[in-house]
Amino acid sequence: MLKLIPQPMKIEYISQEKFPLEHISLGENLISRVAQDEFLKFCGMPGGDANIIFETDSTLQEEAYVLETGQTVKIKAASASGQLYALETLKQMIFQSSGSLEHVRIEDSPKYKLRGFMLDCGRYIFPVSDIKKIIRRMALHKLNLLHLHLTEDQGWRVEIDKYPLLTQIGSIRKKTNFDHKVHGGYYTKEHIKEIVEYAHAFGIKVMPEFDIPGHSRAAIAAYNELTCFPRKLPVADHWGVKHDVLCVGKESTMKFVYDVLDEFFEMFPDEYIHIGGDEVPKHRWDLCPNCRKKRDELGLKDSDALQFWFMNQVKDYCKAHGKQAFMWSWELEDASDIDTDLGFTKCGEMDTGDRPFIDTATNAYYIDLPYGYVSLKDSAEHKVLSGNCLGVEGTLWTEYVPDMKKADLMSFPRTGCISETGWHGECGWKNFSQKLEFYYSFLDKNNIGYAKPAKANPKFPMDKLSILWFERRQLAWEGLTNIIEDKKIERLAKSNKKGCD
Numbered sequence: 001m002l003k004l005i006p007q008p009m010k011i012e013y014i015s016q017e018k019f020p021l022e023h024i025s026l027g028e029n030l031i032s033r034v035a036q037d038e039f040l041k042f043c044g045m046p047g048g049d050a051n052i053i054f055e056t057d058s059t060l061q062e063e064a065y066v067l068e069t070g071q072t073v074k075i076k077a078a079s080a081s082g083q084l085y086a087l088e089t090l091k092q093m094i095f096q097s098s099g100s101l102e103h104v105r106i107e108d109s110p111k112y113k114l115r116g117f118m119l120d121c122g123r124y125i126f127p128v129s130d131i132k133k134i135i136r137r138m139a140l141h142k143l144n145l146l147h148l149h150l151t152e153d154q155g156w157r158v159e160i161d162k163y164p165l166l167t168q169i170g171s172i173r174k175k176t177n178f179d180h181k182v183h184g185g186y187y188t189k190e191h192i193k194e195i196v197e198y199a200h201a202f203g204i205k206v207m208p209e210f211d212i213p214g215h216s217r218a219a220i221a222a223y224n225e226l227t228c229f230p231r232k233l234p235v236a237d238h239w240g241v242k243h244d245v246l247c248v249g250k251e252s253t254m255k256f257v258y259d260v261l262d263e264f265f266e267m268f269p270d271e272y273i274h275i276g277g278d279e280v281p282k283h284r285w286d287l288c289p290n291c292r293k294k295r296d297e298l299g300l301k302d303s304d305a306l307q308f309w310f311m312n313q314v315k316d317y318c319k320a321h322g323k324q325a326f327m328w329s330w331e332l333e334d335a336s337d338i339d340t341d342l343g344f345t346k347c348g349e350m351d352t353g354d355r356p357f358i359d360t361a362t363n364a365y366y367i368d369l370p371y372g373y374v375s376l377k378d379s380a381e382h383k384v385l386s387g388n389c390l391g392v393e394g395t396l397w398t399e400y401v402p403d404m405k406k407a408d409l410m411s412f413p414r415t416g417c418i419s420e421t422g423w424h425g426e427c428g429w430k431n432f433s434q435k436l437e438f439y440y441s442f443l444d445k446n447n448i449g450y451a452k453p454a455k456a457n458p459k460f461p462m463d464k465l466s467i468l469w470f471e472r473r474q475l476a477w478e479g480l481t482n483i484i485e486d487k488k489i490e491r492l493a494k495s496n497k498k499g500c501d
């Protein structure tokens with residue numbers, strides 16, 4: 001029996017016969033040159049007469065394919081993506097074939113439209129070459145949405161012509177969680193073009209994230225007037241929720257947001273955009289004359305309602321430019337103030353009505369979390385959250401992920417489960433565990449790092465220790481620094497001498 005990840009929708013074993021594979025040559029097809037080369041490199045076999053034959057079948061769904069093995073391999077699909085997914089399945093078949101292919105017919109199509117992987121480039125920047133590696137890893141798993149988290153408290157990562165200080169100042173922090181070395185960097189517009197083109201070559205769309213109105217300390221460090229109580233604030237050097245957020249009561253902030261979005265729209269042609277919306281403390285807004293004035297003008301009951309107004313406004317702007325916007329569902333107790341066409345990356349079970357969402361459940365798909373929090377088994381057993389689910393996403397935050405080595409260790413093997421659920425509709429530990437040995441060897445073959453079984457499903461006390469390690473510094477940094485700053489702002493607001501400009 002073949003082991004395949006993700007599990008195809010239907011495999012038919014036609015006969016016991018096996019077909020020796022002595023060379024590989026692709027017939028005429030729609031797949032990009034770079035993805036074809038990846039396939040041929042993986043196979044490492046001599047060329048010859050075309051023995052993988054492609055047929056276009058426009059009756060098939062966009063990403064579906066039919067793969068039939070025999071004297072030749074026949075692939076039917078409607079698009080380049082369908083053809084590429086057939087080759088990805090074929091790779092896994094060849095890998096376990098011992099030189100002869102099984103005689104099968106596979107009919108396959110994805111359960112979910114969006115199958116994502118989020119990389120947080122805000123905490124740590126990843127070079128373009130690493131992002132290309134991630135794109136190739138995604139293609140192996142039939143994932144099709146690269147979510148790039150590009151703006152954060154700890155770094156602004158994308159060149160914006162109209163606001164050069166965003167990268168000149170906002171892309172650099174003085175130290176990191178791990179050491180006292182300066183960390184920084186950003187993607188130029190050329191880099192972004194290169195990333196988007198490479199992703200497209202593997203059938204992957206790019207969803208950029210402009211995280212607002214919270215997690216904006218890097219932007220505020222560059223342009224102090226963006227916050228309610230402007231003063232010199234450095235780019236944050238450590239993780240945690242920061243209390244200085246964008247002042248949404250000022251027209252100038254709205255202009256900034258729309259200007260940045262305009263340049264995002266130019267750089268990222270795909271239809272999805274993420275506008276953040278997570279972890280927005282309202283302390284400054286409650287005290288800020290501009291935010292209070294805006295609240296009163298709009299007749300809103302509190303600062304939470306002000307945030308929902310802001311998110312809806314930004315969504316409208318994106319929609320007017322043909323984009324489907326998403327926001328994080330974090331801390332959302334009541335979604336009723338969010339317009340029904342604003343989507344969520346949904347972190348847990350909550351009533352989101354008909355709003356479209358991508359399942360990023362923290363207890364299964366937050367793949368930055370230690371395996372003590374989210375074991376491989378947790379990722380495998382996860383059932384998609386209820387509601388209008390468009391798909392799933394593995395979410396790799398990088399507070400503690402400085403490089404590709406760590407990124408791989410956290411992402412794999414958990415990404416295998418996300419691939420299963422996104423493509424096949426479910427994973428399940430029983431099924432996945434039976435394929436695990438094959439999966440580890442396939443990851444080895446592709447030079448992808450991973451957590452070994454004992455680490456991926458840790459037992460007591462290793463599970464608890466991994467959590468302790470993760471949380472050890474949060475209290476001091478998140479708690480203490482915010483309390484000190486809050487008191488300062490309260491005095492400022494009271495004295496009424498300074499305050500919002």
Ligand SMILES: [Zn+2]
Nearest residue numbers: 228247288291
């Ligand atoms: Zn304000």
